[in-house]
Amino acid sequence: MKLRKLALALTIAFFTLFHFCFYFANGETLFLLATIGSVGFWFSFLLLSMVSFLRRAFAFSLNALRSKGYALALLIGYFVIHVFVYGLLLERLLVSIFGSVQTYSGGLEAYFSANYNITPKDVLSEIYALTLNPSFVVFIPPLYGLALGPFAFYSALAIDFLVLSNIAVILRSTKTYKVIAFPVIGVVGGASCCLSVPELIVTLSSIGSQLVLLTPLETIVLNTLYYVLPISVMVALKLNLDTLVSVKPKVFTG
Secondary structure, rough: OOHHHHHHHHHHHHHHHHHHHHOOHHHHHHHHHHHHHHHHHHHHHHHHHHOOHHHHHHHHHHHHHHHHHHHHHHHHHHHHHHHHHHHHHHHHHHHHOOOOOOOOOOOOOEEEOOOOOOOOOOOHHHHHHHOOOOOEEEEEEOOEEEOOOOHHHHHHHHEEEEHHHHHHHHHHOOOOOHHHHHHHHHHHHHHHHHHHHHHHHHHHHHHOOOEEEOHHHHHHHHHHHHHHHHHHHHHHHHHHHHHHHHOHHHHHHH
16 A cells, blocks of 8 residues: 555655656757656556556466466567567657658667657647657658657556466366367457557558658548557456456466
8 A cells, every 4th residue: 555655645745746847848858858757657557557457467467478388478478579669650640739840861860759749738739748749769761760769668568467466366266278269369469459450550651751741630540540549458458357256266366
């Protein structure tokens, strides 16, 4: 309980710092303090998640990592694929926000970037600034650019833990592989839809990335995919995990 209160207090404090800087600071002060606020907020919010609504998923995942050989490979594999696909998607989303299209004629480049000067200063622009900054940017010539924002990292870790915990509970609740095959496929398939649709959009949009900016409809689609789809997958996996545990309560209690 103390850890939860501490995580909540830190989350609120860092968000307050970011909020103040976003609306009132400028120049180097804005960049430095807003970055501290954003990074602190996401670390605190991840900690808060692990001790509150993701507590069960996190506990099962840690147990699986200690005892199951597949767990670490699954955790790392999904995380890498998620941030890669959503990094490509975010690059397209940034094009829609800032209205710039680039091609990458040089070699591979990687660096950290942040831009808090989003106008007008309103709730939507603040959400963009908080979820997209700071970003780890990678240029992959000639067409692709990855922008790995904090929301992508958070959602990747959250879905990672939820997928692994769902599979761990299913495997522990039955010994018959024929029985568990369909539930496991369902869990993995449900999480993979979080990747397959954005990957298709990124592939198609990259074809014309040198020629045109995104249309308003494409911007809406990208926003929906980038924010709504991962959140929907998280909610679905969390509800599925809670249902599994309620059906097999001894699995959770040991």
